[in-house]
Amino acid sequence: MIRVLARLGCQAVCVSALLLGAPKVEAANLSGAYLAATQADMRDDYAQAADYYVQALMLDPDNLELIQSAVVMEVAKGDVEAASALAAKLEEAMPDNQIAVLVLIADALALEDFEEASELLENRSGEVNPLLLGLARGWIAVGQQDFAVARERFDEMGGNNALGAYGQYHKALALAFAGDFSSAETIMAGGSNGPLHVDRSALAAHAQILAQIGRENEAIALLDDVLSAGFPDAALTTLRDRLAAGEEVAFTEVRSAREGAAQAFQTLANALASSESERLALIHSRLAAHISPSLVEADLLTADILEAEGQYELAEQALDQIPAESAWYVSAQIRRANVVRLAGDADGGIEILAQLTQSHPDNVETHSSLGDALRNADRFEEAAGAYSDALALIDAPQPPHWVLFYSRGISNERAGDWEAAEADFLAALRLEPDQPLVLNYLGYSMVEKKENLDEALAMIEKAVEARPDDGYITDSLGWVLYRLGRVEEAVPHMLRAVELTPDDPVINDHLGDVLWLVGREREAEFQWRRALSFGPAPDLDMERIRRKLDIGLDRVLAEEEDAQQDG
Known part of the structure; x- marks a missing residue:
């Protein structure tokens, strides 16, 4: 599955063309719909691509390449029901089609039709990723009330360390779902290899399992250890606070075989997301959410991928699926607001x-x-x-x-x-002494106000020492030296700042001023023109730059000094 889907992830249309031949262009409107679909596909515009593929299928309904592409786009945009109908037709004509099999298995699991899911999985096992195959087979057995077989299937996933670890983690989830928390904790503890924390969900599951057997303090310690390391997680923080408050915490990571199967799809989605197979990860997270709409992690990963691809409307829709009672709700709404901002x-x-x-x-x-x-x-x-x-x-x-x-x-x-x-910046430094961002902003502000320049220089030098590759901080150092009249010393710092941040208009403008004052006038004019080409910017006076290009920096400074004296 991964081999073919990976190619689909790059270009579903191009892969299909290789497998099945180019689509039959029988009419101008079919050709137009197909070309529009492929362009939208290349932009990751899943909603528009799906619409155009459907239009093309209305004109050429038996074109398997179009059906396959439409299935991928419908899943990616989140309409798995539409994808399922197309997948059934595709699987009938191409029984070994990986994307069709994957969608149909997910649809059967969403309906808790474990017999249908099992039949599809066993008959098409060669088309399914080994990790997903093993996990799904185990959860199907749980859904069929055969826990002995489920254990065997999870235990069979020992082909390599990664497969074995995920198999044992899901076995622990299944045992906890069945109420055998002691056995589940033994697995999660991991023995000499350490705890079986394969992802953040495993941390929550382990803490919940510990709480079921009266070991709440260990659960709190586990979560404290993770959170103190700077791991930001709203759900884990909420869980920790509930345990510390003495609340009764139930095991909720998996409440049904269907939810377990969704976790299997999500496990693969997480693995794919970290291996630069974003479209594959998106497909699996969408299918995970289809199987279990309450699986918040699926919506969060979906939103991550869509936001990175610039599909802000779809990302917002995914974040809007997270209910108000979820521990993730506040952070999801904050992300949703940012996505709306990014959309303009x-x-x-x-x-x-x-x-x-x-x-x-x-x-x-x-x-x-x-x-x-x-x-x-x-x-x-x-x-x-x-x-x-x-x-x-x-x-x-x-x-x-x-x-x-x-x-x-x-x-x-x-x-x-x-x-x-100034009071705020000093308060920040009392909390975090020598914080380079604060030192730089405070020092630069002093420079602009022509106040305490020696103190500002000391601050900015300390900031540069902490962050030598930060173009903005390096610019501040060059600029304070310029303000102090140490122009020759400023030059190498300003050149370095432009090297680090070449497209910033303010930094280019500053370099122009410094170069002019050391006699490199032609280079100065070049930098000012670059600054104009990158502007406008909040701190950039474009009219002043144009004036410098017209009459030179010397005369501009003289005019400004005269104006200040007159004022």
């Missing part, structure tokens, strides 16, 4: 976050995310207010909260309140 609707993203702060007023992340969105939209005064709302919820700020003070400081500085901004 900044106000729409802000509105989603504003509503989220109303429905979850005690959540720091909702207010800070609203602040980020407002700051990105240049609504700096409102952004500072949102960050203040977030900080008001924190009794005793801890080192990780430096970013809130830093973000509010940027907003206050951009809103024109330097006194408040």
Whole structure:
């Protein structure tokens, strides 16, 4: 399956053409629909591609290549029901077609028709990935109430360490589902090889299993260890907090054989997503969600892939599937707002976050995310207010909260309140001393205001030492040297900044100024023209650059000095 589907993942249409020959172009409108479909396919525009393939099939309904491509696109866009009808026709004509078999197996599992799923799987085992084959066979046996056979099938997955580990993990899930938590924990503990934590879901499953046998403290310790390492996970955090509060925690990772089978598809989706087979991963995560619509991890992975491919509308739809009662709801809505912003609707993203702060007023992340969105939209005064709302919820700020003070400081500085901004930057440094981003922003701001230049230089030098490959920080170092009149020293730093960040208009403009003052006037003009070609930008005065190109930096500086004296 992986071999053919991988090629489908690159170009479903091109692969089909190789397998079946080019489609029959019998009419201009068929040709147009086919060409439009292939173009949409290459852009990963699954919804449009599916529509055009369906149009082509209306004109050429028996074209197997078109059917196969339509199946892939329908699954990718999330309409597995439409894909199933096409897959049935495709499988009838091509019994060994991998994508058709995969969709039909998933559809049977979604209906809990384990007999049909078993028949398809056993008759087409050569068309199914070995990992999915073993896991699905085990869960089908669970669905058929034959736990002894299910154990055997999971145990048979010992062809290599990876297969064996996943097989044993799913065996533990099946045992826990059956109520044998002690045996499940023995497997999850992993013996001399360590815990069987094959993915983040395994961590949640292990903690829930420990809670069922009265070992809640061990479950809390397990989750604390993971979370303290900086592993961000809303569901694990919620689970940990519930255990610490003494709440009764049930085993919910798998509540039916159907959910177990969905986990099997999701396991393969996760593996494929980390191996640069995004379209394959998308197909499997879509099928996992079809089998078990409550599998939030499937929707999250689907959204990840679609967002990376620029399919923002479909990504938003996937995130919108996550219910309000889910531990993932807040983070999913924050991501949804960002996807809406990326799609070009900044106000729409802000509105989603504003509503989220109303429905979850005690959540720091909702207010800070609203602040980020407002700051990105240049609504700096409102952004500072949102960050203040977030900080008001924190009794005793801890080192990780430096970013809130830093973000509010940027907003206050951009809103024109330097006194408040400086206080925020200093507060951030008290929480996280020598933080390079804070040192750079504070130092650069001092440079622009022509205040405390020696102190600003020391700050920026420390920031560069911490992040020598950051073009913006390196630019700040060159710029403060320029402001101090040490222009010759500024040149190598400005050249390095442009090398690190060649397309930034402000950095190119700064390099032009420095080059002009050391007598490299032709190079300076070249950099100013580059800056204009990359602009506009918030901190770029394009009219000033044009003026420098007209009369030179010397005269521009003289004019500015005269204007300042007159003012």
